[in-house]
Amino acid sequence: MVERAWLIIIRFGEYLLKQQWVGLTIIWVLLLAAGAEGIGRRVGEATPKKPAAVVKMTDQLTFEPARVTIKAGETVRWKSASLLVHTVTGDPALAAKPEDAALPPGAKPFNSGNIKPGGQFQHTFKVPGTYRYFCIPHEGAGMIGVVVVQPATT
Amino acid sequence: MKRKHVFRRNVIIFVPGLLLGLIAGLVLSAGREAPAVTRQASGNMAAIKMLQALAPARGYLQAHRGVQDPLGLLGGPVKVRIRQSEGGVFVALPDHRRLDKDVFGTPRLPRAYGGTPGINGVPPILRDVQESRYTVMKKKSPFGDKYIVMADGKLRLEAVDATATDAAQSHDSVRMEASWRDKKGNTYTVQCCQMLATHGVEFPTFGGVVTNHLLHGFTRLGTALMPTEFTYFAFWGMGSVSKNGKVLDHPRLVHGMLTEYVRTQGYRLAFDREVTPTRQQFHLMVAPFKPVMKEGRFIPSPVKTGFTLPNGVELPFWHVMFENLEVKGRRG
Incomplete structure (x- = not known):
């Protein structure tokens, strides 16, 4: 279906070029570029990246493993193996204790919101450095994890 | 000299x-x-x-328990609503409390x-x-570090704190239903309060409901085995304990409180200096004691919970923590 739509759009572009309608051709090119970006973004969202690491959240109030190491641009997936509601929160502004959250310079904070039993969450880490994150309801009970992001190999 | x-x-x-x-x-x-x-x-x-x-509140209770028309809270009544609609609960098991x-x-x-x-x-x-130095209490109690997690914790609570002090009458009120489910699929429910403890037996209850107060620990308001904790809301009243919809024990003294977070690494019950002041949890307690109001004292009385421990003994109390909460409170 998508392929057929693309075919129609391209044939329409060829027609515009043959007719030498320059103005309309420019508008067509711009629309084509915007559409391609939009479709590309949607496809990216619908197909989650394969995670470089998977971290389990448990009833013992732990992230397992508590520390994972990945490369910049890779993704970590957190899976709930717990009957409890947890969060994956890397945001110093939401931490009860400052030492429970840390981000490398330039990295944006992240927060999963409530992850129900059996649920999951994933986050792609673009900036190298050490990320310290926590579970909001169980921060006091020491539910804290670390993601080490190494520079991507060229 | x-x-x-x-x-x-x-x-x-x-x-x-x-x-x-x-x-x-x-x-x-x-x-x-x-x-x-x-x-x-x-x-x-x-x-x-x-x-x-030797309970330190004896004098206070003697002065207040007969008051027929107690004064209200300064600033007016406080209405409280607490909910947990998803996620599990922590159920405390008998354990030796470390002594702070x-x-x-x-x-x-x-x-x-x-x-x-x-x-x-x-x-x-x-x-x-x-x-x-003291290490632990020799006997096990509901206040320790051991726990299990049970599924589908639900809590619905609406309350009013109107009366300030302990008294013979109170304008406080509580409607609460809490439930959770074990691995076998049994659902346990605690309901409260057909009657509020308008005055305490050994320590104050402030008309049955109290808001924004310190409890436990050094305060001697409630058991000293729990750490001293800032309590946003608490109640004491008579309620019922059910399993799969069938009432097993009634009436039982039920105590609930919304406090700062008093668990630490590995869910160990905190000492006073280990609490997390900027997180909250709700504790529900059905204690293995019954009050003897005429004599002003408690007697041991295991709760018929219907939940059997791995050693074959029935858990003699409920001490359940809810930590995925929506809390609302307002004056007036």
Whole structure:
């Protein structure tokens, strides 16, 4: 279906070029570029990246493993193996204790919101450095994890 | 002169210590296998009554429990709504409570020993000592580090804190239903309160509901086995305990409270200096004691919870923590 739509759009572009309608051709090119970006973004969202690491959240109030190491641009997936509601929160502004959250310079904070039993969450880490994150309801009970992001190999 | 001063100081420490030791010795023997001698049993009862008489709020309760028309809260009533609609709960198991020096003092200068053991204070003889400091309570209680997680924790609570002090009557109210489910699919429910504890037995209840107050720990408001905790909301009342919709125990003293977070690494019950002030949790307690209002004291009474522990014994209390909360409160 998508392929057929693309075919129609391209044939329409060829027609515009043959007719030498320059103005309309420019508008067509711009629309084509915007559409391609939009479709590309949607496809990216619908197909989650394969995670470089998977971290389990448990009833013992732990992230397992508590520390994972990945490369910049890779993704970590957190899976709930717990009957409890947890969060994956890397945001110093939401931490009860400052030492429970840390981000490398330039990295944006992240927060999963409530992850129900059996649920999951994933986050792609673009900036190298050490990320310290926590579970909001169980921060006091020491539910804290670390993601080490190494520079991507060229 | 100096020697006389030292002697007087030693007497001040030694005499109350001796008295406490005697009382506590009797209490300990009360906890042993059934004594053959009736005289000893009555001695144990007398010792527990002596401890109960040492509950620090006795005078306050005497002044307030007969008040027919108590004053309201300064600024007006507070309405409270608490919900948990998803996620599990933590169910406390019997355990030996570690003893916090800030609450229980030291063997030389013990604190928090009066009142019914476990309900209010802990007599020194029930405390293990190592290297001149208290370590744990010798008997297990609902206040320890052991727990299990159960599924589908649900909490619906609506309450009003209107009356300020303990009294004979109260304008406070609580409607609460809490439930959770075990691995076998059994659902346990606690409902409250057909009747509020408008005044306390050994410690104040502030008309049945209290808001924005310190409880437990050094305060002696409730058991000293829980850490001192800022309490946004608490209630005491008579309710029921059910399993799969069938009432197993009724009426039971039910206590609930929304507090700062009092668990630490690995879900260990915190000491006073370990609490997390900027997180909240709701505790639900159905205690293995019943109040004897006419005599102003508590007697042991295991709760029929219907939940069997791995050792085959029925869990004799419910102490359940809800931590995925929506909380609303307003004046007026």
